[in-house]
Amino acid sequence: MKIDSIPFGKITLSNGFTIYYIERPVPDVVYMYIFYRAGSGYEKEGVRGISHFLEHLMFKGTRNYPKNYLETLLSKYGGDSNAYTSWDSTVFYAQFPSCVAQKVFMYERDRMERLSFEDFDKELAVVLDEKQLSEKTNPTGLFSERLFYTTFLLHPYRYPVIGTEKDLLNMTEEKVYDYYNAFYSPENAFMVLSGNVGPDVIDSAVKVFQEVKKRGTFHRVPSCDIEPAQNETRSFVMKRKGFGTNVVSVVFKTVPFYHKDTPYLDVLSSMLGASKNSYLYEKLVIKEGLFTSINSEVYETQACTLHSIGGVVAKDKNPKRAVERLMKYIENPVGLFTKNRFKRTIFNVYADLVYSRESIRSQGEMLGEFVLLAKDSEFNDFPLKLLSVEFDKLKEVYNRYFKVDYATYGILTE
Amino acid sequence: MIKKRIDLEIKKGIRLIIVKPVWDYPVTRGALIFHTGAYKDPEGKKGLSSIFFDLLNERRDIIDKMENLGARIKASSSLTKSFVSFAFLNAKLKKSFDLLIEFIKQFDVDEALLNIVKRKKNSSLALLNEDPEYLIARKLYEIIYPQSELSNPVAGLKEDIENIVFDDIERFYKEEFLNAFLDIVVVSSEHWKRIKAFVEKITEFFSPSRIKMPTSPEAYIPQNIIIKKKHLGNVFVSYVVPACEEGTSEYLPLKLLSYILAEGSFNSRLVKRIREELGLAYYISSNTSRGFSVHDKKFRGYFEIIAETGKENRERLIHEIEHSIKEVFNFGITDEELQTAKSYYIGVERKRGETYKDILNTLMTERLYNLEKNYFMNIKDEINKVEKESIMASLDRMKEKHFSRIQLVEEEIE
Numbered sequence: 001m002k003i004d005s006i007p008f009g010k011i012t013l014s015n016g017f018t019i020y021y022i023e024r025p026v027p028d029v030v031y032m033y034i035f036y037r038a039g040s041g042y043e044k045e046g047v048r049g050i051s052h053f054l055e056h057l058m059f060k061g062t063r064n065y066p067k068n069y070l071e072t073l074l075s076k077y078g079g080d081s082n083a084y085t086s087w088d089s090t091v092f093y094a095q096f097p098s099c100v101a102q103k104v105f106m107y108e109r110d111r112m113e114r115l116s117f118e119d120f121d122k123e124l125a126v127v128l129d130e131k132q133l134s135e136k137t138n139p140t141g142l143f144s145e146r147l148f149y150t151t152f153l154l155h156p157y158r159y160p161v162i163g164t165e166k167d168l169l170n171m172t173e174e175k176v177y178d179y180y181n182a183f184y185s186p187e188n189a190f191m192v193l194s195g196n197v198g199p200d201v202i203d204s205a206v207k208v209f210q211e212v213k214k215r216g217t218f219h220r221v222p223s224c225d226i227e228p229a230q231n232e233t234r235s236f237v238m239k240r241k242g243f244g245t246n247v248v249s250v251v252f253k254t255v256p257f258y259h260k261d262t263p264y265l266d267v268l269s270s271m272l273g274a275s276k277n278s279y280l281y282e283k284l285v286i287k288e289g290l291f292t293s294i295n296s297e298v299y300e301t302q303a304c305t306l307h308s309i310g311g312v313v314a315k316d317k318n319p320k321r322a323v324e325r326l327m328k329y330i331e332n333p334v335g336l337f338t339k340n341r342f343k344r345t346i347f348n349v350y351a352d353l354v355y356s357r358e359s360i361r362s363q364g365e366m367l368g369e370f371v372l373l374a375k376d377s378e379f380n381d382f383p384l385k386l387l388s389v390e391f392d393k394l395k396e397v398y399n400r401y402f403k404v405d406y407a408t409y410g411i412l413t414e
Numbered sequence: 415m416i417k418k419r420i421d422l423e424i425k426k427g428i429r430l431i432i433v434k435p436v437w438d439y440p441v442t443r444g445a446l447i448f449h450t451g452a453y454k455d456p457e458g459k460k461g462l463s464s465i466f467f468d469l470l471n472e473r474r475d476i477i478d479k480m481e482n483l484g485a486r487i488k489a490s491s492s493l494t495k496s497f498v499s500f501a502f503l504n505a506k507l508k509k510s511f512d513l514l515i516e517f518i519k520q521f522d523v524d525e526a527l528l529n530i531v532k533r534k535k536n537s538s539l540a541l542l543n544e545d546p547e548y549l550i551a552r553k554l555y556e557i558i559y560p561q562s563e564l565s566n567p568v569a570g571l572k573e574d575i576e577n578i579v580f581d582d583i584e585r586f587y588k589e590e591f592l593n594a595f596l597d598i599v600v601v602s603s604e605h606w607k608r609i610k611a612f613v614e615k616i617t618e619f620f621s622p623s624r625i626k627m628p629t630s631p632e633a634y635i636p637q638n639i640i641i642k643k644k645h646l647g648n649v650f651v652s653y654v655v656p657a658c659e660e661g662t663s664e665y666l667p668l669k670l671l672s673y674i675l676a677e678g679s680f681n682s683r684l685v686k687r688i689r690e691e692l693g694l695a696y697y698i699s700s701n702t703s704r705g706f707s708v709h710d711k712k713f714r715g716y717f718e719i720i721a722e723t724g725k726e727n728r729e730r731l732i733h734e735i736e737h738s739i740k741e742v743f744n745f746g747i748t749d750e751e752l753q754t755a756k757s758y759y760i761g762v763e764r765k766r767g768e769t770y771k772d773i774l775n776t777l778m779t780e781r782l783y784n785l786e787k788n789y790f791m792n793i794k795d796e797i798n799k800v801e802k803e804s805i806m807a808s809l810d811r812m813k814e815k816h817f818s819r820i821q822l823v824e825e826e827i828e
Binding site for chain 1: 415436437439440441471472474477478481482483484485486501503529530533534536537540541543544644645646647648678679680681690693696724754757758759760761762763764765766767768769770771
């Protein structure tokens with residue numbers, strides 16, 4: 001199996017801001033991702049939710065531009081822009097034709113250092129509304145929050161990205177301004193451009209962003225070593241009236257994304273539950289009929305990745321019994337480690353890579369994720385590491401991390 | 415984005431389009447489009463076509479072979495068309511096309527597999543019936559397509575799923591699946607003759623026969639409906655009116671009007687007024703459906719404005735939307751609004767075809783809605799040609815028909 005490297009360029013400016021780029025001239029679209037190392041994983045007691053709230057304020061104008069400027073501008077060119085906040089980053093992304101690149105960069109520069117903090121109270125009310133609404137109408141979202149809250153005891157990943165009500169109600173302009181100054185400094189951010197990014201676009205980005213001044217004293221996401229050792233299975237049951245089905249999920253804390261075991265864990269996760277041919281699907285959907293679907297998700301992070309395995313319980317089956325059987329199969333994975341399953345999984349990992357790298361937009365986004373979670377060279381090295389996973393070492397890695405005695409599980413039921 | 419396009423008729427009206435993009439990538443993507451779907455579901459067995467296509471995806475021997483080839487084959491159904499779409503690695507092209515033949519030819523499903531799929535369907539329907547947008551869409555289809563099979567629910571009805579037995583599935587395979595007229599589209603950098611040879615082998619199994627047309631919808635009667643649902647939280651309001659089909663001269667003016675009203679985010683009237691100025695909606699947008707086509711006959715689409723707000727704002731939201739609609743009916747649109755809407759859609763077309771998948775989707779849309787050959791290649795010119803008068807004519811037609819209003823509210827609200 002051969003996977004071609006994707007060439008990319010990199011320019012680090014004197015202020016520490018780095019611009020990555022992957023060029024493909026047609027069609028005439030530029031995909032831009034600006035990653036700030038600012039997310040809920042960096043937040044301390046008293047400011048939980050500040051990264052996400054600041055993301056909202058970033059749409060409310062700067063000293064030189066009115067609110068919604070970028071969306072209004074790009075819409076005229078069939079482009080668009082948006083943002084998201086996660087545990088590890090706040091990301092602003094957009095797509096537009098190359099002819100407006102300079103205008104977009106100038107606006108982003110302004111956002112980086114001249115935010116106006118307009119509509120502070122109004123936007124805080126919007127975020128509080130969003131939180132209350134999500135708690136009422138998004139039971140699966142709330143279930144995930146509870147799962148993380150139970151999995152972590154001390155680490156900031158314990159808290160939802162949107163923050164806690166208490167901290168949001170006590171949010172002040174001063175706190176947000178300090179956080180903005182620290183974390184939105186250019187050396188704490190980087191940009192990935194992909195698509196029609198010829199020399200003109202790159203030059204323009206360099207000229208615009210090199211004018212931004214360093215100003216931050218930011219810190220990194222704490223290591224998961226601050227967590228006390230988990231010596232028991234933790235669990236909870238969440239009941240929601242009107243939720244028409246039962247969902248269960250088991251979570252294992254593993255290692256930071258850059259750890260050498262990550263490729264092994266990714267392959268193991270796929271073998272366990274990523275497809276209709278996976279081990280747990282065979283056992284729990286086909287053989288026992290306890291579940292109607294199985295999912296295996298990996299939350300890759302800077303501090304410690306979470307592997308979540310779960311599914312939707314069949315209508316007439318007891319969710320408690322379902323989770324017991326799920327844990328039993330994870331504890332005694334008889335039939336998981338076959339060479340055939342391993343070969344199939346590796347080949348599919350390879351196929352997924354080929355299919356996903358077709359899109360220049362995805363290439364840009366993936367490069368950004370690698371820079372954030374590990375280092376830029378992993379963008380091309382990690383696929384090779386995945387394809388080099390050795391069958392003989394799988395069991396050892398599995399036994400190290402997939403221990404049900406140290407897992408956390410949750411049940412969401414009516 | 416397209417270097418070469420070949421349009422062929424293979425046998426008995428089966429149409430094949432093969433496209434070679436301007437850049438090479440080592441994958442082949444394609445789709446078989448079947449002229450069948452939920453509109454043919456018999457009374458008491460709503461969901462039959464959906465269950466049939468889901469069953470095709472559950473065959474373990476096929477999944478096993480797919481994973482060994484890194485191939486992706488997926489069957490899915492919609493209202494008037496259904497699909498088997500595929501993505502293959504060029505390095506395994508012959509074996510992958512052989513597998514596609516097996517996917518179609520080897521109908522080795524049994525009662526046990528049917529029961530698994532029915533269990534899954536019950537779970538997914540339970541979740542769908544909690545989804546506000548789904549509940550509104552169900553009602554909308556009943557209003558726009560009265561007394562027609564076009565209002566059939568694609569996902570099926572919970573009470574009908576148990577009535578679907580193995581004989582129904584076998585009958586569907588023989589009478590529907592193998593007899594539905596086909597369109598086949600393939601995007602590949604491989605030589606078109608090689609692709610044609612593979613596709614010809616697939617078509618040996620099909621015997622297209624006469625297509626059953628859905629009953630034409632009865633006359634539209636505007637309605638004012640309130641749907642009540644427990645544990646909803648917010649209020650959803652939808653305004654809907656029958657409209658034209660894509661490809662007709664009325665369609666693009668209506669699409670531009672939709673942008674001006676609410677689809678164009680911060681450039682649209684309702685978003686600016688109702689969301690931004692008055693803060694009356696969490697979300698407000700509009701859309702113009704493409705309608706449906708069955709073989710060479712087209713069925714009307716609809717125009718919809720939809721908004722979500724808190725309970726306390728329901729009356730004011732309704733007042734403001736109706737006021738805004740009246741305003742545009744009475745005073746029309748401005749030249750600037752029209753120009754902005756045109757620029758947007760022309761810009762959107764610019765990025766069409768970023769990946770093989772995008773090109774495939776464009777070709778599929780062309781066939782799904784029975785649009786002229788290269789419809790999307792010429793659409794920029796057609797958008798530019800739209801004049802204010804044709805938009806005013808669209809407005810007049812909507813005015814004559816009157817909007818229906820659907821409200822989804824929490825159960826305790828009277």
